[in-house]
Amino acid sequence: SAVISQKPSRDICQRGTSLTIQCQVDSQVTMMFWYRQQPGQSLTLIATANQGSEATYESGFVIDKFPISRPNLTFSTLTVSNMSPEDSSIYLCSVEGGQNNEKLFFGSGTQLSVL
Amino acid sequence: DAKTTQPPSMDCAEGRAANLPCNHSTISGNEYVYWYRQIHSQGPQYIIHGLKNNETNEMASLIITEDRKSSTLILPHATLRDTAVYYCIATLYMLTFGGGTRLMVKP
Numbered sequence: 458s459a460v461i462s463q464k465p466s467r468d469i470c471q472r473g474t475s476l477t478i479q480c481q482v483d484s485q486v487t488m489m490f491w492y493r494q495q496p497g498q499s500l501t502l503i504a505t506a507n508q509g510s511e512a513t514y515e516s517g518f519v520i521d522k523f524p525i526s527r528p529n530l531t532f533s534t535l536t537v538s539n540m541s542p543e544d545s546s547i548y549l550c551s552v553e554g555g556q557n558n559e560k561l562f563f564g565s566g567t568q569l570s571v572l
Numbered sequence: 573d574a575k576t577t578q579p580p581s582m583d584c585a586e587g588r589a590a591n592l593p594c595n596h597s598t599i600s601g602n603e604y605v606y607w608y609r610q611i612h613s614q615g616p617q618y619i620i621h622g623l624k625n626n627e628t629n630e631m632a633s634l635i636i637t638e639d640r641k642s643s644t645l646i647l648p649h650a651t652l653r654d655t656a657v658y659y660c661i662a663t664l665y666m667l668t669f670g671g672g673t674r675l676m677v678k679p
Binding site: 492501502549559564565 | 668
């Protein structure tokens with residue numbers, strides 16, 4: 458199974474600022490996924506990030522608000538831009554794994570609070 | 573992904589089997605049934621998946637009905653550490669998480 462490290466694990470930010478979340482995987486993976494989990498809610502997919510190409514965003518999420526980088530096969534960043542209190546959520550990175558890439562492995566998430 | 577329906581919450585006594593149901597009546601022929609769980613303050617954890625045959629691994633068993641319209645995740649001997657939100661997902665590829673079932677294992 459893949460080991461995923463996310464940084465920071467939590468942060469408290471001021472309205473209008475930006476936060477970049479890092480996701481490091483211990484093995485090379487083709488696709489990385491970023492999810493958001495709002496308080497008391499289930500997970501929502503933000504975007505899919507492939508190395509060497511622009512991320513693919515789900516409906517309701519845009520690149521200007523959530524720019525993503527994928528410089529290599531083991532690393533990705535998600536930036537939450539111009540934050541507002543509504544962005545307070547847990548942000549999770551995940552990668553495919555298993556014999557046939559049939560499973561998703563998740564990091565422990567970044568708990569973001571925006572004041 | 574096909575829509576799934578799960579009870580919002582369930583209780584189970586420690587040491588007993590926990591049987592978590594999931595309805596996926598609109599599942600298509602090539603969509604798999606996945607189960608993940610999320611323990612508080614952690615990322616989701618893969619449990620098991622199957623297409624049409626029953627599956628068992630070290631964590632759980634998955635029973636899929638013959639018509640594939642519903643399934644049951646079985647934790648054979650629930651422990652307090654199994655308290656979590658359990659998500660059933662019917663999907664070909666991308667994982668769309670629904671509301672899940674909050675399982676509370678009680679002493």
